[in-house]
Amino acid sequence: MISRRKFYKISTLAGMGVVAGIGAPAVNSQAKNFSANDKIRVGLIGCRSMGWANLKDFIGNPDVECIALCDVDKAVLDERVKDVFGKTGKKPLVFNDYRKLLDLKEIDVVIIATPDHWHCLPFVDACKAGKDIYVEKPLANSIAECNIMLQAAKKYNRIVTVGQQQRSGIEWVKIMGLLKSGTIGEVNRINCWGNFNYGAGRPRVPNSDPPQSVDYDRWLGPAPIRPFNENRFHGFWRMNWDYGGGLLTDWGVHLLDMALWDKGDTLKFPETVTASGGIMRFPGNEIQTPDTLNVVFNYGDWLLCWEHNGGIQTGPWNRNYGVSFVGAKGSIIANRETWELIPEGKSDKPLTEAIPQQTNKQNEHQLHVRHFLDAVKSRKQPDCSIEIGHAAAVTAHLGNIAARTRAVLTYDNINKTFNNPEANKLFRPEYRLPYIFPTF
Template identity: 40%
Template sequence: MGTMTTLAATAGAAKAFPGTFSIGTQQQKAIRVGLIGANGMGWSNLNSMLKVPGVQCTALCDVDANVLNKRAGELKTRNITPKLYAKHEELLADPNVDAVIIGTPDHWHCLIMVDACVAGKDVYVEKPLGNSIAECNAMVAAAAKYNRMVQVGQWQRSQQHFRDAMDFVHSGKLGKIRLVKAWAYQGWMKSIPVKPDGPAPEGVDYTRWLGPARERPFNPNRFHFEFRWFWDYAGGLMTDWGVHMLDFALIGMKATTPKSIMATGGKFAYPNDAAETPDTLTTVYEFDDFTVQWEHANGIDGGPYGRNHGVAFIGNFGTLVVDRGGWEVIPEGERMEAVPLQKSKDNGLDMHTANFIEVVRSRRLEALNAPVTAGAHIAIFSQMGNIAYRTGEKIYWNAQKGQFSSDAANKLLAADYHNGYRIPKV
């Protein structure tokens, strides 16, 4: 590739040994799953996956022994007794693991996913796929080289109402679409008060947690959930929510690579708190005959169209607005009929994990709802917005060279790796 990637049940007690299960008269191989990073969405993903018949949890891994032991205890109450690991390499060497869930902070996604592919494991990796453009490219290459089924945790792609909304956008009934807005206004995200550095909590392998990130003293603001707001580990709301919302902006417009990107914003809500990433941001992506606009704001719920998140396709005849709750069409005067709110009727996460397990069994890569190529494409697209913000420049992408027109922007193509780690060469 070298350039921007293109888009292309019933719960049961799991047994910690290989076997088969039956649906009617059909026998299928059990899928043994290991979880790496068990504190947040990784844990949610595992519990969702365990609803799929025949899925067994055989291994858990976390650098925080407190989290590891807590999750092991919770599973034990359900008669599930996985092996416990402190290092992902040890889990990946376990022959009783067929597939892994990666729920670590973003800066570890690439290294673990590539290691998993090399080890012959299929992968369900949380979004955003990678923490830099170079990482995303390496992850796509690894999945292809080792013929692994890799699903990215963009579970909205498995929800029927999002698919219905995209079908309506593609129908042409909205008329010419000139502007697409995507946004995340997150009122629950309050200021992160400055806290002093100190020792890591007992049971935490902090050196391991840092991994390829720069060495620095432990600070509770950078640990567990709050890692999202620091450039060493993630990309703020731009990559946390942007990959969800902007994904559908591109699907709806059948778009791939923007001509230019510009962004402005800053720490306007909480200028003196501990976070590094902007709490307020507007990003504009230029295409030939339309623009895509991203907005986010911490501490505010009053987003466009009365929604704290969503995507709006603004056409000459009407506007389609979609979020996790459903979709509707707001007519432009009398140019078209309104479509009342079409509410979501399914569980996107459960459908997404079931889709992954189905493909692990069938080996039909084309049946994945969020394959690694799609995850890479939207992660890179969102990272472009952050790069425009961090450079303060209007930047232009050269798809043939896989580079920007700006030297400052090109310096941000790859995350800085430290402590002896290197971005994988695949």
């Protein structure tokens, strides 16, 4: 375990070259040749909730070794060193500046599980350093960041997967097979919804000093300076635009992704995006993103509809989150736990055969990780390529931008502009100096 003094020494030394690019790892776009028995050496950036959930499923594989951890909270790092030691008998190296972790030549793969505003910089630097990447969803906190990450992965020839683990789910593959074979006829509407208590934010509390263990300036990173508040910090940053996009980017990417999977994986931009919502249920809470929202993405011949209600834990079809594919001959209703097919037509003359409720018995996250490791070795595309993660995240951001501008939005992807000047301002965040938006 590192002492607080040593932790800040690492931090201060690294801080001498904080401008992204200065002190960034050397460019290395070579692909290592793995044999089936070779170990894949992993470093984790962002070690708290999902970071640890990911790492556990990585080190559960015999061909994975955890080399290093990076977090800006020393308390989280200390805990994780103990956890990794408990599971592997080995202590990983620790850093509070991800660039030091990327400098380690022996690391093959990095997992990025920082808050959404902190995905883009480490991702682009990891591409330049020749690492393969498991990056959490949503790919990034803006459309411009998603675009630059897609370019970086291609330019440096990296194997990347995005943490949309449904893509590895055996039940979802079955559902996609039914949809593609026309079992429920043409699907002209796909509804996705996510109702969760945490989408309400929490009752306001005064700003305070950050915990002693935290390098708060580095936690803010490229986001604007704001006083510390525990309701905008670990786990709760999601409902603040500078760090996340609320339930639509948090859960929406998982579910919109299932709709996009059915409709073909390449990003197609909707003809229009309209949204309506706001902070309607919890105006006294620490929250900037809508607690109540509807979005309609109109693709010309089908509608993709999103709905969320923060603070509510029930929903359509008795599921607090899910997807319904509405076809001419029937509907398929699904979430991670269960799915079923409900036919159209009279009960004695159904237009297609009913499928009673099916239960998902697989751990799709473990499969997602294993398939990514296999892709790193084979250099083939994993289940959720960066293109897929990019499409889901960009679609979710379009919905949020429509909600924030209250405009009937159209987006021109050639010129990267909206039909609305306020929307154009939301395309790319202003990075706080000395952080610089990546370019190459």
